[in-house]
Amino acid sequence: MIQIIPEKPPDYKPIYDINSKEFETDAEAKLVDKLRGVADPFISLVAKENGIVLGHILFTPVTVGNTEFQALGLGPMAVCSTRQGQGIGSALITEGLLACREIGVVFVLGEPEFYTKFGFEPASKKHTYYKSDEFSSYFFVIELMPGALEGIRGEVFYHPLFDEL
Secondary structure, X not given: OOEEXXXXXXXXXXXXXXXXXXXXOOHHHXXXXXXXXXXXXOEEEEEEEOOEEEEEEEEEEEEEOOOOOXXXXXXXXXXXXXXXXXXHHHHHHHHHHHHHOOOXXXXXXXOHHHHHHHOOEEHHHHOXXXXXXXXXXXXXXXXXXXXXXXXXXEEEEOOHHHHHO
């Protein structure tokens, strides 16, 4: 049975290994390690089966425009390639969004077919965007508290460490 739980120090190396293996480079794995301890909030969950880490998801703070509005960005997220397509990523997202509900808003840069299944919608519909129009087809938001983005507009900024990707 898969458990979705907050990361603990013994999970750091398996998290690094999954992220470095499932992405083209180890940049995402290094990013997670760098964000740990400097991003607040830092919501990092693992999917485990029999004590083995099979997946990981991270949420860190983002800002919108020149406001002090608090939101979170989802990413990176990775699941062992041998276990993809078995619902582990979906479980990570579902539990992750529950862990983020007090913040109220989550943004993600990712595949439309996947993230819209969880209620994410194009960020442009909420007058927010990431960097430029080239990202608009892949940049999504979910309001975990209805109306949370009311009156909030502008560019979404991730932690500066994301610029190193």
